[in-house]
Every structure is written in structure tokens, then in C-alpha cells.
Amino acid sequence: MEFSEHIKTANVEDVVLRRPSHAPMKGTLCVTGHHLLFSDRDGDSPKQVLVLLRNIDAIEKSVENLLGYSSLFSSSVQSERPTLSSGTITLRCKDLSVLQLDIPGMEECLNIGHSIETLSSLETVSHTYPFFYRPSGLSLQGQWGLSSTELDYAQMEDLNDQWRLSHVNRDYCVCPSYPPAVIVPRAIDDEALIKVAKFRQWGRFPVLCYYHKPNSMVIMRSSQPLTGANRKRCREDELLLQAVIDGSEKGYIIDTRSSQQAQQARMTGGGFESKSSYSCWKRLHRQLERGKVLQESLIKLMEACGDHSDSVDRWLSKLENSKWLSHVHNALATAGLTAECVERDGHSVLVHGSEGTDTTLLVSSLARLILDPSSRTLPGFLALLEREWVQAGHPFQQRCAHSAYSHARIRQEAPVFLLLLDCVWQLAHQFPLAMGFSEALLIRLASDAYASNYGTFLCNSDQERCALGVKERTHCLFQALLTHRERECYSNPLYEPTELAIWPSVQPQSLQLWRGLFLRWTQHTRHLEEAQEEIRNLVLECRGADRASGELDP
């Protein structure tokens, strides 16, 4: 594909760039196939602003003549006095930033607007920037990613007599959204798994997601069983779950839908595990919103954050009205419940909602973070995201097609992953020493999930990534974040590993707006960053001093 056919005007001089909390800059705007590049070469220190076109969520154009009113001119007026006119393009980005470009010349403005509109919404995944990004220092050879089911399984020797690695999905036929290898109860053979897959929505049969070593209990995840209106049963499904709790008297099913929603799902072929067929399992319903409701919540939240009124009441009322913090609360509370079932009550848990690709992953991975110290290190957390979100089939491409600013009709968009990151931020905020990673990492992940130089969050499943050669043709974000240079700023300088579970408080009073993400473009956070920097320097200094004094010892 030739990007150049979409670029009629590649360069404009004397463009003014305006951003909140920044002085306006005047310079040259340049459009390339994947970026907007703004350069201000005046002044003592030349400045550049680079915007990935993929990052642009919505664009507004307005053209203005010198009489000072704003409108889209007819072309006759354009040609009569082209030099007197100028245009303004407002870019609302998926990373929640807002930029405004004042562009001299109406034609230039319209051309650039058109280029941005086209190039920011390329449909073909292999045309996106990750397929072109070739940074020095990173090679396309070698292993892609941090973890694999095989590696995980090999490391958990304890469970090898009860659990096995299955390659039943090696060609993605049994479950298109699962990776080729999964961990399942040893008692269940592949033939049975195929039958179970047919009984679960989209083939997402129950698989192991976390093994809690202290008491050998597990967290499993799946999609809903397809019991339908006729209360269909599947013997193999029942056996699989029975095998999970083998030896223990019961297990819990955390259903992320209300009891009523689960009942209604039967009308469309879905359903739930009935008491009669799964007598050892106790179902707990905790309704978590997803899809459109969640997307609209984010949109309202960002409207509230961008509100310029100076009324505190109005702000708090809009914040409440967005319901975002309620979603954070519900997710954390359900994850806490799941972790309690495992650690305090000493039983295994199966988590699912409908498809098992959204709130299911949210709850199971938060529960793991609460329980599992190894998932709280920087590499451990990234591996968790890789296994439990990317490989587990969270449809990133659909969910992150737009963020809060798009005026397009909401289709498959939903900020489930953003909600996960917010919940993790709440955890890290309540336990400032327990996490090996910093707030900056969470913000970086939030940005990259929507628009990235890396291939990690492309596509909706392992199968799609395989088909496009993502692992051969793009770089892996998680690996890049662990390189020495990046690692420094994504680590928590105060990190002190604890073997204990970290139980979050879910009192409404304990939850806070994640200002670092949602207000980062509108607030002066410079002083807060300085403080972070200061703490980081102190730690480095101390480490240096330790090393120096160590050298003095014989």
C-alpha cells in the first residue's frame, strides 16, 4: 500500500500547536504514513512532538476567515482569498491527550485533516506502524514474548500429577480464541475436552489460570455453559469440574453476571451451572458491567475531567454520574471475593461471565495479583498480562478501536483493560511497597493498548496474530519494557517483596480517581513527577553508597 496517495500536503510551515498546560509552539507540521511530526526549530532548544496517527481517536476541523467567525467555507470563497484563511484541527487522542493545530491556508488544513482521517483508521492490521517499526537495539530474531503455557507448566512441578498440558487446540480448531496449549485436569483427555468446548460459548472450556501453592487450590476460567432453555447437560463438563475439586468437598463458581442475567442468557443458548448437575459447586453472582455501559462510563468520565467549570460540586456530581469508580469498586470487590474463596475459605474457583474474554479475565487476574507475590514483580506482572489477557484472547483490537473521544457508534469498544489497569493502580496505591512496577508502567500500558509501536496488542487472538505473522514481523512491547533503559523508569523504587496476600480495601472511601492517567494531560503533574524522580534518585544514591561502602569492606 502506498501511504503517499493519502498525503496531498506533506509539509506546512508556521503551524501553531496548542496543548493544555503548555505554551503554544510555532513550527513545521509534517505528515508521514504513520505519524504527525511537529518541529519547532526556533529558540534555544528545538522541540519536536511526534504523534502516532493510530493514536488519534477523533478529529475536528474548522476553517476560519479573517473576519473572525468560524465555518466550513464553500469552495468559491476558498479560491477567492486562499491566503487570508486558516484552519484549526483539534485532535483528540486515544491516550486521552488533546492537541490543537492552527494551520495557515484552508486547502492545507483540509488536506491534512483528510490525511489524518484516512491514515489514522487503516483497517488492515499489517499496514499499521508496528509492522514498520525497526528500532536499533531490538532484533526480530529470537523468542517473542516473555512466557508460554509450556514454560508455566514446567515451573509448577507441584501440580503435575493432578494437571496436564493439553495441545488439543494446537491448530486453534477447538477454541479459536485460546492459545495452542492450555493446562487442564489430568483426569480429562483431549477427546473429552473437545466435547466440553462444544458445550461452552466460543469453545472456551475451563482452563487453569492460577495455582495457589500454599493450599494447592486453583483459579480456573471459562465461558458460560450452553445449557440453553432446555437445561442441556454435558457429562464431560461436569466431570472436568469434578476433577478440579477432586478430594476437596466443594468449589465456587464466580459468575460475573447477576443471577437474573444468567437466567436470561438461557433464552439465547447460554446459561449457568445448575445446582442439580454441579452439586459440589456453589455459584456466586456478582454483576460486572462491560461493553457499551463501560465504554460510555469512560466517555462520561473524560467529559467530567475536561470540564472547565470551577464548581467543585459539578465536578463531583459528574464524576459520580460517570460511574467509573463504581466499576472499579465492583471489579476489585469481586476479585477480593475470589481471592478469599481460595485463600481464606480454601477452595478452588471457576470464574466466568458470558464469553469469558472480558470481566472473567479482569476478576481472575486481579485475584491472582492479590494472592500471588510472583505476579507483582515487573516481569511477573507483564507475564501475567501476556498469558491472561493477550494469549487468553481478550479482543484488544475490537475493545481498543476507540477510546473516550470518538463520536463513532460504539460497536465492540470497551475499556476493560483500562479498568484492569485502574484496579491495579488502586492496589499499588493502597500497597505502595508491594508492587515491583511503577505508575508510569500502568500509564504506558494504557497508551500502548490503544496505539503502539509494538505488535503486542494487535489483533483479537493468538490465531489472528499467528495468521499475520505478528510475532515474526513486529517487536514485543513486554520484552522492550524489560530492557535496561526502560526498566529503570518502570520499576517501583520502594518495592519490598512480601509473601503475603494484599487485601485491598474496597470501601468507597478508599477508592480514588486515577489522576495520573485521567488528568495527566490537563493538570500540572510536573511537581509530582519531580517528587517521584527525587525518590528514585535517593534509592539509586543509597544503592550506590551501599556498593561503595561494600567495596571498603575487606
Added chain:
Amino acid sequence: MEFSEHIKTANVEDVVLRRPSHAPMKGTLCVTGHHLLFSDRDGDSPKQVLVLLRNIDAIEKSVENLLGYSSLFSSSVQSERPTLSSGTITLRCKDLSVLQLDIPGMEECLNIGHSIETLSSLETVSHTYPFFYRPSGLSLQGQWGLSSTELDYAQMEDLNDQWRLSHVNRDYCVCPSYPPAVIVPRAIDDEALIKVAKFRQWGRFPVLCYYHKPNSMVIMRSSQPLTGANRKRCREDELLLQAVIDGSEKGYIIDTRSSQQAQQARMTGGGFESKSSYSCWKRLHRQLERGKVLQESLIKLMEACGDHSDSVDRWLSKLENSKWLSHVHNALATAGLTAECVERDGHSVLVHGSEGTDTTLLVSSLARLILDPSSRTLPGFLALLEREWVQAGHPFQQRCAHSAYSHARIRQEAPVFLLLLDCVWQLAHQFPLAMGFSEALLIRLASDAYASNYGTFLCNSDQERCALGVKERTHCLFQALLTHRERECYSNPLYEPTELAIWPSVQPQSLQLWRGLFLRWTQHTRHLEEAQEEIRNLVLECRGADRASGELDP
């Protein structure tokens, strides 16, 4: 006075103490003249909880028999089965903590409740604990307090030709709520001051509160002029203000009432500086709430904080409804405006509302914190509070008689000082490196203003303190806070002095609930404190390392 006459039961065994976020403790309760002492001598580590009786804001008693229902029994039932009954006393403290005591024996419970009620509300100031507190290491000899008008004046040589020290109030006759010495324009003699005092409510004539060295502009404070319905004038008052802006073309009056309130004040003898009489002064009205409105706001805020519902919406709605953050917003915005007048617009400012003892001090001292680096050190901040709140006649005894939990009718109570501390916390939160003191200091001050071992916040004015011999018979809190042991935990380990003004963001989105104060008894803040401790240790370690490596140098 014999405290013992109010103590019928001095000791009870087997009392259970319950506090939020703590396991219940069983032990001995002991009542003394000024304290409740609870001791748990069981277990490996004996624990003690000491409550200053003065700290108790409200007490609730309920007596319960073994049938399990709760009521106040008639005495016949009491005598029939005294051992079967027990009582519960709930103590709501001025420092916002809540304690519950389960006391075996109805009579004991009622006796203790009665002692608490009487001893916690002693009317006579000289019977309160500061007059009995004699810690080792502190002496009653020597200077009381950190600062004085004389010292301040001596340090500001720059202003000596324009300003002078006046002792017109040496016997508190001119203004009962002012200290004996004040700084006034040199051009105005004491005779004129006496006339001005008669023209200002409660004699609070305009005095210097802050001299801004970079441009020689000042902040003054006073009470409202008593123009009344007949638009009375006072030539000396006009001359005094004229003398303030001598050489400059104008000054600003920041009136902390709305324009309408200022108009209405004329009906009751008050008023404002009219344009015709004070032609060089521009009045700006910014309404700040005080008195009952502010007290009710705090009560509602604490109701919201203590709400046990798990609805985020309800919490945010109650938080909004309390209006507390609106008061914080308005105070900071008005202080910002005042600082802007001085630093950016380059003019002097007079701040006043009605009496000049509440919102006036709030605005003028916050403006000073924004502008003046020396007021942001630990000793500088304490000196500011001493001069601009204690000596300037903020009526602490009236304002802090009750905090958020009392059911008594609101009379003179108002959390103006708490609002100041909250605004300072917002500043410190937005500029984590700029303040020399820690959040712990602000929390300590909030507690001590309501109930203290020290005499600093006793009485309503210097005159009252003088009459009672507070400076001879009690210890000074501010001095105690600067002793080596205390100083350590009240300093900001990340402090890096800046000479610049610190302009707070007053966007509603920038303001946060001060969780460290308002939620400290209901939330697990242990992990946050650990993080603070960790940062503190890092700094100490670094300093130690610096010193060690310094010693290696020749």
C-alpha cells in the same frame, strides 16, 4: 478543684475496647482527672491506650441485659441482677476517632459515663490538662513561643523607614484580640491608630501581616470598617490606607464577603470601604463561608466518611453534599487571587471580612505560604501559625469547643483552622518538595487545636492567655514540635527549598479529599505510613552515607 469528686468508679476490669481497623482488646479501664487509660496486660506485649478526656466530643451510653436488647434500665431491674448487665460507651473524639468500651456492670458503666461527661467539658481553662502537664525535658522557664512582633520587625530592615512598631495596644485596651505590639505605617501615630480602632469592628485596625521583599508590597489585615447605614467616614482610617500604598498608584481590598453581604452589614453597623472615600483602593469580593455553615459542612463530611454503605455513588454524593471541598476550593482560590495581586500585579492588599478573626486569617496566611519561601520551612510555618492565628486572635477556644460529632447546638464552633490545614495539605500535595514539614505535622496540629497537652491553643486571645498565665504555667506546642525527637517525624524528607511562589491549581479536579486526616481512623493507612517511613529511612541512609564518605575525605 478536686477531680476525684467526679470519679465514683476509678477502675473497671474486663473492659473490651473496640476501634475500627483494630482487633478488640480486653483489659482494665482507669479514669483519672484528665485521662481515660485502658491497659491490656495480657498477651506478649502489654498495650495501653490513653485518651485525653478533653478530646471527647460526644458520648453515647447504652446498657444491655443478657436478654440481648438494649435500653436504659430502671434502677429496680439494676438492683435485681446487677452482675448480669453490662453497658457500652461510645466515645466520639474531637480528633475524629471513635472508640467503643464494653463495660461489665451497669453501675460502673453509668459512673464512668458520668465522669467522662463532666470531666471532658470542664469550663475553667486553668483546670484543663495543659496546666498539669509536666513532661521531662521541657522547662517552664525561658521564652514562650517561637516569635514576636518585635523579632519580626527587627528582621525586616527593608521596611523600617516606611513601617514602625507600635505598642499602642500594650494593655489590650485598643484592641482586646490583638497582641501588645503590631506593625503599622510609620506615617500614622498611635493617636490616629486609636481613632482607626474605634472605626473598625472590635478595634481590629489594619496591621501588617506580610511584607513581600521582591517588590516591597504588603498584605495587611483588619476587620470591617464601621461605616453603618449613614456611611460614616474616618479620616485616620483613610490616611492609614493611603499611607500603605504611598508611592504606588493603587491597592486591593479582598473582602471575604459577597458584595451583597457587605452591603447588608451596613444595617448592623458594619460596612466596607466605599470608592468615594478610598479612591485608590479596588475592592474585590469573594464570599467565603464561616461559622455555622462551615461547622455543618465538617459534620456532614464526617458523616459521609463514616458511612458504611458500599455504594461509590452514595459516597461521592455525600462528599459533594458536605460542600467541604468547595470551601477548600474557595479559600485557595481567594488566597491565590491575593497572592496574584501582590506578586503579579505588584500592588498591596488589605484582607478583611467582618471581624477579621477567621476567613481573613485564612486568606492572608495562605497567600503568604504561596509567596514566602521562609514560611514553608518547619519553624517558619509554625511561626506563621503563632503570629497569624494564635497572636492575631483567632478564637481557638470558641471555634474548637466541639468538632464533628457533638450533638450540642452549634454556637461559636467552626473548623476554620482545620480548613486552613486542609488548604496547606492541598498545597503540600501539589508541591511535594516545596514544604519543609510533613502531613503528620498538619494532622498533629489538627488534633492539638481541639485537645492538647500544651497551652498553645487555649483561650481566644493573647489577653486571655496573659490573664491566665498560660505562658508561665503551660508548655508551648510549637517549641515542643521543634525538639530533636519530634522534629524528625514532622519534617518532609523530600524538602527542597524553592525561592519561587507556589501557585496552586484550583481546578476542582486538582483538589482531593484529605484522606490522611478525615479517613485516618477508618482506613488501613499502615501501608502508606510504611512507604513514608521507607522514604524517610532512605533519606537518613543517604545523609549517613554522605557523612561517612565525607569522613573518608582528608
